[in-house]
Amino acid sequence: MNTNKKLGAAVPLLLLAVLAVGMFGGAMALWWERLNVNVNVNTGTLDAQLSVEGSGDNEEALAVQAGEPDPTVKDVSNITCTLADDANSIDIVINNAYPGVTYYCNINLENTGTIPFKVYGTPTLEGNITTVMTSDSGFQNGTIVNGLQMHPGDVVYDTLAITLTNSAQENSVYTGHLNITVEQWNEFPTAPPS
Numbered sequence: 001m002n003t004n005k006k007l008g009a010a011v012p013l014l015l016l017a018v019l020a021v022g023m024f025g026g027a028m029a030l031w032w033e034r035l036n037v038n039v040n041v042n043t044g045t046l047d048a049q050l051s052v053e054g055s056g057d058n059e060e061a062l063a064v065q066a067g068e069p070d071p072t073v074k075d076v077s078n079i080t081c082t083l084a085d086d087a088n089s090i091d092i093v094i095n096n097a098y099p100g101v102t103y104y105c106n107i108n109l110e111n112t113g114t115i116p117f118k119v120y121g122t123p124t125l126e127g128n129i130t131t132v133m134t135s136d137s138g139f140q141n142g143t144i145v146n147g148l149q150m151h152p153g154d155v156v157y158d159t160l161a162i163t164l165t166n167s168a169q170e171n172s173v174y175t176g177h178l179n180i181t182v183e184q185w186n187e188f189p190t191a192p193p194s
Contacts, residue, residue, distance in 0.1 A: 047113035048150075048182045049087035053106035053157065055079045062101065081105035094162065099132075102163040104140075109158070109180065111150040118188040119148040120181040125162075127176030132168040137161055149185055 057079055063071035077096040084091070094103050111117060122145050125138060139145075140159040150156065160178070168174065183192050 044114035046115055046117055046182065046184055047111070048117065048180075049110050049112045050083065050090055050180075051087065051108040051110065052081045052083050052090060053108055055081040055092075055103075055105045057101050057103045059101050077101060077103075079103040079105065081107075092160070092162075097164055097168075099164040099166045099168050102161050104159050104161045106157065106159050107144075108155050109144055109150070110155045111152050111182075114152055116149060116151045116185040117182040118150075118185045119144060119146060120183045120188065120192060121179075122146045123178050123180045125176045125178050127174075129162070129174040129176035132164050132174055134163040134165055137163050144180060147188065150182075 057075075057077060059075045059077060060071040063074035068074055077094065077098065079092065079094045082091045082093075083089075090105065090107065092105050097103065109119075123139065125133065138161065140161050141157065143156045144158045148156065164174075181192055183190070
């Protein structure tokens with residue numbers, strides 16, 4: 001019976017010891033550390049700019065070809081290509097134009113942003129000028145075309161040429177515009193918003 005009494009007294013002590021170890025072990029499990037991941041996203045820029053390399057016409061060359069002794073006397077029309085301050089547009093004015101003469105403006109397109117882009121759509125002249133232009137008017141070098149990809153710092157050159165047909169009327173004004181649209185390369189050929 002002594003043994004049972006000793007064992008009976010030991011059971012509560014044993015339970016107390018198990019509880020104490022559990023509490024001590026639980027206190028050890030409270031050690032913890034929180035780790036953080038901070039995220040900063042700095043977006044790039046999509047930016048394109050135009051520039052003008054020069055302009056002119058072929059009046060004198062046509063006069064030489066026709067045997068004119070002084071071809072400068074035939075140089076009576078002119079073209080000016082003026083870059084806007086924001087480098088996003090060029091104003092082209094042709095004065096005293098007449099059929100058969102080709103007027104040209106040499107244009108650069110540059111990726112001045114930080115991400116690659118692609119040209120969306122083939123830029124074509126629109127407006128009533130198209131009713132009096134020859135079919136070979138437009139960009140001549142075939143570089144500024146649909147799908148052209150440009151990386152930051154890339155520059156491409158093309159020549160916009162305009163030649164009037166004999167259907168052009170005297171003392172008239174013809175107008176037109178040409179849009180060059182660029183979009184981020186990885187979204188091509190998704191149509192940009194209107």
